[in-house]
Amino acid sequence: MLFAPDEPFAIRQLKLGTDNKARKGSGRRSTVISNDKRGKYFSDRIPDEPTSDIALSATIRVAAPNQKYRNREEDMAISIKPSDIRAKKRIRKIGNTIVFVVDSSGSMGVSQRMKETKAAILSLLVDAYQKRDKVALVVFKQNKAELLLPPTSSVELAKKLLENIPTGGKSPLSHGLMAGLQCITSELKRHKDCKPLLVLISDGRANVSMNENLNPIEEAKQIALQIKQMNIDSVVIDTEKSYIRLGRLQEISGSMNAKYLKIEDLRAESIISAVQAHSL
Numbered sequence: 001m002l003f004a005p006d007e008p009f010a011i012r013q014l015k016l017g018t019d020n021k022a023r024k025g026s027g028r029r030s031t032v033i034s035n036d037k038r039g040k041y042f043s044d045r046i047p048d049e050p051t052s053d054i055a056l057s058a059t060i061r062v063a064a065p066n067q068k069y070r071n072r073e074e075d076m077a078i079s080i081k082p083s084d085i086r087a088k089k090r091i092r093k094i095g096n097t098i099v100f101v102v103d104s105s106g107s108m109g110v111s112q113r114m115k116e117t118k119a120a121i122l123s124l125l126v127d128a129y130q131k132r133d134k135v136a137l138v139v140f141k142q143n144k145a146e147l148l149l150p151p152t153s154s155v156e157l158a159k160k161l162l163e164n165i166p167t168g169g170k171s172p173l174s175h176g177l178m179a180g181l182q183c184i185t186s187e188l189k190r191h192k193d194c195k196p197l198l199v200l201i202s203d204g205r206a207n208v209s210m211n212e213n214l215n216p217i218e219e220a221k222q223i224a225l226q227i228k229q230m231n232i233d234s235v236v237i238d239t240e241k242s243y244i245r246l247g248r249l250q251e252i253s254g255s256m257n258a259k260y261l262k263i264e265d266l267r268a269e270s271i272i273s274a275v276q277a278h279s280l
Contacts, residue, residue: 204217
């Protein structure tokens with residue numbers, strides 16, 4: 001079945017904690033350590049190589065205790081050695097590469113969950129455009145997952161593809177997670193400075209494994225653990241709305257060290273507490 005999306009809505013902002021890896025790039029979402037002279041000066045560091053971006057006050061503080069042991073020319077106020085030099089440590093904003101891993105199995109058609117899911121993703125895509133993110137789209141149903149859209153800056157293309165995703169069949173959740181992980185791994189090989197974010201949207205009712213000897217949920221947890229071990233930021237959006245919740249996606253979220261949200265929590269008006277690191 002093909003479900004048209006509900007109307008997009010104002011969403012909670014995707015915000016991530018400061019990344020300690022120095023990266024290049026531009027954008028408005030994630031705070032990272034800058035590896036050039038751009039960005040806000042907030043601390044100092046011992047430079048790995050000669051630098052012109054010198055943190056003067058920090059350099060003087062290091063040199064000051066050693067002055068009584070150093071010979072100075074008459075016109076020198078302070079003697080500074082190469083080992084005293086401290087460079088400025090800066091932070092800046094860059095965009096993310098957001099990989100959406102979307103469940104389009106038959107259970108997502110119950111109570112027209114897919115309409116709300118598509119509306120949520122469309123809303124997130126609008127936010128991605130504003131933050132200058134790249135986006136990718138992985139869809140899983142039946143017995144496989146498919147990378148519909150490799151990482152791109154074309155949010156409009158992602159919207160068109162999303163609107164035409166049909167719903168039906170089994171739920172190969174582990175296939176979807178693996179396809180999302182492979183997409184991120186490939187992107188990191190091409191662009192080492194990219195900062196990936198995996199967003200899983202599902203009801204967690206997995207019933208297909210890649211390995212027939214493994215339980216679908218346990219297999220999904222194993223892949224989720226790989227995502228955690230690679231230090232990939234992730235968000236899990238749970239669309240389950242049954243009277244009796246199975247809570248499977250919350251377990252997978254724990255294995256992935258992801259921020260867990262119910263789909264209704266995405267709406268901006270649902271925010272009560274302050275946004276914290278690695279949260280929405």
